[in-house]
Amino acid sequence: MPRDATKEAKAERRARLADHQRQQITMAAARCFAEAGYDATTMRAIAEACGFTASSLYTYFDGKEDIFAAIIEQLSTHATEVFARSLPPSMTFEQRLELLFMRLLEFIEAHRDALVFMSKMHHGCMPSEEANVTMVRSEVSFIRAICDWIDEHSSDEELGDHALEDVGFYVWGVMHGFFVQWLSEGGETKLADKVPVMTKLILKGLRP
Amino acid sequence: MPRDATKEAKAERRARLADHQRQQITMAAARCFAEAGYDATTMRAIAEACGFTASSLYTYFDGKEDIFAAIIEQLSTHATEVFARSLPPSMTFEQRLELLFMRLLEFIEAHRDALVFMSKMHHGCMPSEEANVTMVRSEVSFIRAICDWIDEHSSDEELGDHALEDVGFYVWGVMHGFFVQWLSEGGETKLADKVPVMTKLILKGLRP
Amino acid sequence: MPRDATKEAKAERRARLADHQRQQITMAAARCFAEAGYDATTMRAIAEACGFTASSLYTYFDGKEDIFAAIIEQLSTHATEVFARSLPPSMTFEQRLELLFMRLLEFIEAHRDALVFMSKMHHGCMPSEEANVTMVRSEVSFIRAICDWIDEHSSDEELGDHALEDVGFYVWGVMHGFFVQWLSEGGETKLADKVPVMTKLILKGLRP
Amino acid sequence: MPRDATKEAKAERRARLADHQRQQITMAAARCFAEAGYDATTMRAIAEACGFTASSLYTYFDGKEDIFAAIIEQLSTHATEVFARSLPPSMTFEQRLELLFMRLLEFIEAHRDALVFMSKMHHGCMPSEEANVTMVRSEVSFIRAICDWIDEHSSDEELGDHALEDVGFYVWGVMHGFFVQWLSEGGETKLADKVPVMTKLILKGLRP
DNA sequence: CATGAATGAGCATTCATTCAT
């Protein structure tokens, strides 16, 4: 049945193209959101940023909020992957932490726009309640993921007598601090270069 | 001249009332901004949050942006005061750091709404360029203030071999992390209770 | 009864003052209306132009429209007076016309603001129907007054075979033309200087 | 290439329709402006007068002022054309004047609304300075055009010893007078019927 | 599939007017 084959091939090609278009749109949107914020970004601005007209976006997404959701979901998926990636069992906690940071900072560099945007939104900014939940979940869940990772990869002695949750927010805070520093410098250096400093500070603090 | 006395007294009472109303409005606005963001907060919402009608707000402020500016200015003024407050010269660096955190966390608790709002805005989100500058200045300047404070109150050995700027963003990041934790818990505990943990982590890291 | 006398005196003084204030207000309003038009002139602008606050104007007038009506009424009264003033019976038609123009142009110079304003409004611009009627009546009635005056002071031969109404609009048009010329020059010359030209043109046209 | 042909045809049809809609809108706006003045005319009123919603007007114009500008520009263009139209060289000054009036009064009848509106606005009423300049230029320039036309088409003897400028404002005034008469009659007669009377009055005045 | 056109809902802001003082 060559016809079916052709049909299938066409359908697949179409699907692939559609996926690609969705990618283009979410990336453009992330850039716009990062620059101007969610409310101040118009559908037209997103459309112009990826060579469409505003109405065309509705072919690929249900609306502005749906685009936003797609960005967050992608971010969430990728973040989860980072935490799930395997670590050589022979490594010390310090080495593991360094490797995690390496991977996380690469992830952060790659999703800079979306993360800038997210760091602006964090609590209760979305129009719909549903979106709000997505939002919060995806930010807090990032911190929870850090907690879980630490729980899994550390022994008690490595955390001193600190509560696990405190440690999670501590580690996240330090990362966030260096992220903001990186942004304030224009984001043109290599963020990953900060890994040694971060690791050292987190493990040993300011004390020499 | 009892007449003049009466007139003056009246004028003063009016001025006092007007100041009070301005306070009510900025506080309500900070709450709204924190909850929904700048753009999504309508003048009407602010008005309802403080028992006015939208048009009445224009008796006290030139417009939405003016309210925003008032919030930022107040925040900025108070933050500056905190860093300027004197410290007993006999204290060690650790003790000074603890006292600074104590004061900063009190400040943060008192201005929770405005700070949540600010942490949402940080880069380039305001309608007017002027507001943007105000915004950025007030956030980055907070971190710079930390750097300056550390520079002034520490000797070289206390910072290990870390760059001053790194230390500033590190300290700010840790504070921010615990701020977010506090918010995620509903902001109903005492934030100041975290001072010992924060100080210990910053100075010694996770290592026991 | 000295008390009553005092009371009466006081009341009269009050009334006189009130009249004076009303005058100040209408004059200021005429200036504002002439400059910016009826709608674009705010009560506040009028108030500032005569040293009051907006709410104080309501002590003397029922509102914006009432101020407008007062201007028009005054204008109307004065215009009527001009047409009613007596003319030496020995004068020729040409002489009478010259004298009328003299008086009218003096009137126009004296009420410049109000007339500029009126020439902007002429048909159906007012919010209320009542005001509209006042408006129209006072403009058209001016032209009608010219017609009546001509009817009374001319014999048939002076009008050639032209219809009385045509003559009225003709004469008014010529006056209006020179009024506009005067305004376009900044209104700083003597409008009355144009009387000879106007009279000559109206009676003999361009022909030498 | 039938496809391109179709596309082009479509684009052209669309452009034609858009032009037509713009026409509808400016005409409706002129009517509204004439009736109520610039400020008192709302975008909603204009929209209703041509079967749109207020927001739809923004598809065709940048805003209220842009609609106004379009009206004035059209008026200005057409007026210029009238003065530029050729006249048989054999005609006497009187005949030329009659022909000019004929053409001008036809123009006036055709643009009645816009002209009523313009005669309301003449000095300094527009929100933007730019619009004000446009406004003034287009009214004074009309009178100037009359002056230029007379200068070109008359010999010295035809103007008697009158200054050219005086003659220009005189002629304009007479036309304006008959325009107002026509309006006061409801604008339902033929304005062009007045040409003989106007010409006779302008050339010979009232004298028989 | 892409889009120009159309629209309803909503927003910041203005303003004439009222009223307590």
Next chain:
DNA sequence: AATGAATGAATGCTCATTCAT
């Protein structure tokens, strides 16, 4: 008599979204 404060009604304009083509 004079006014600061308060407000409802209205206005120009924007924008996410729909729909016919």
